[in-house]
Amino acid sequence: MRVRYALPDGFDYPEEAKKQNFVVCPVCKKGNVKKDLDKTNIYTCDFCSAKLKNVGPQYLLSTEDCITEYKNFKYDDYKFSIFEWNTIALSGKTLRENTLELFRKGKIPHIDNPLTSIGVALKQDEYLCWLEKSNLYEPRSERTYAGGSRGVSFRVAKGVSFRAGGFRGHSESHEAIKLIDTGNLILTNKRLIFIGQKRNANIEIKRILNTTFYKDSFKIDLESRQRPQLFSVSDSEFWEALLSGAIKSFNGN
Numbered sequence: 647m648r649v650r651y652a653l654p655d656g657f658d659y660p661e662e663a664k665k666q667n668f669v670v671c672p673v674c675k676k677g678n679v680k681k682d683l684d685k686t687n688i689y690t691c692d693f694c695s696a697k698l699k700n701v702g703p704q705y706l707l708s709t710e711d712c713i714t715e716y717k718n719f720k721y722d723d724y725k726f727s728i729f730e731w732n733t734i735a736l737s738g739k740t741l742r743e744n745t746l747e748l749f750r751k752g753k754i755p756h757i758d759n760p761l762t763s764i765g766v767a768l769k770q771d772e773y774l775c776w777l778e779k780s781n782l783y784e785p786r787s788e789r790t791y792a793g794g795s796r797g798v799s800f801r802v803a804k805g806v807s808f809r810a811g812g813f814r815g816h817s818e819s820h821e822a823i824k825l826i827d828t829g830n831l832i833l834t835n836k837r838l839i840f841i842g843q844k845r846n847a848n849i850e851i852k853r854i855l856n857t858t859f860y861k862d863s864f865k866i867d868l869e870s871r872q873r874p875q876l877f878s879v880s881d882s883e884f885w886e887a888l889l890s891g892a893i894k895s896f897n898g899n
C-alpha cells in the first residue's frame with residue numbers, strides 16, 4: 647500500500663474530511679454539530695453538547711458543557727481546523743497520528759521523484775521515501791584545557807549526554823559532538839543516505855544496529871562502525887516512526 651507523500655505538516659486529509667461543515671461530532675461521533683443561532687462563532691453538538699468555538703481558521707473544542715461520559719475527551723481544549731476535526735470524527739485520531747501509525751506499521755511514503763539533482767543514483771527496486779535538509783554530527787574526543795574546551799560542541803537535548811560506545815575515557819578528555827557537514831538526509835527503502843558538501847554517508851538499513859532519538863536529532867549505531875553518526879531533523883518523532891517502519895519492513899532486503 648502506498649501512502650500519499652507530503653511534507654510533515656502538509657499530509658493531505660481524507661476526502662470525506664475535507665468539508666466546510668462538521669461531518670459528525672468529533673466527541674460523541676453521534677450528534678450533529680451546528681452553529682448556535684444567537685452566537686455567531688459557537689457550534690454545538692445536538693447529542694453530547696460539546697462546543698466548538700470558531701477562532702480564525704480553527705475551532706477550539708470545549709467539553710465543559712458535555713454530558714458526563716464525554717468530558718474526558720482526548721482533544722478537549724485543542725484547536726484544529728475543520729478538516730482535522732472531521733478526521734478525528736471519522737478515525738478517532740488526528741492526521742498526524744494516523745500517518746505516524748501507518749509509518750510504524752511499515753507503510754512508509756513512496757516518492758517517485760528521481761534523486762539525480764542531488765547526485766544519488768538509486769539501485770534497482772529502490773525508491774525514495776523521504777528527503778530533508780540535515781546536519782551530520784559525530785562524537786570526537788577532545789582534551790579539555792583550563793581555558794575551556796576546544797571546538798564546537800553540540801548539545802543534543804536537555805538532560806541528554808551523548809556518550810559513544812567504544813571510546814577509551816581519559817580523565818582529561820571527553821567526547822564532544824562535532825558538526826561534520828551540512829547536506830541532505832535521504833531515506834529509501836534500502837538505505838539512509840547523507841549527501842553533504844564534503845562528506846557522504848551510505849547506511850544500509852539492514853546494517854543499523856540501534857537508533858536513538860533525541861528532541862531534534864537521531865543517532866545511528868552500525869554493526870561495522872565504532873563511531874555513531876548523528877543527524878539533525880526537523881521532526882524527530884516523524885523520523886522515529888519513519889525509521890522504525892523502514893527497519894521493520896525492509897530489514898530482509
Ligand SMILES: [Zn+2]
Nearest residue numbers: 671674691694
Ligand atoms: Zn457530540
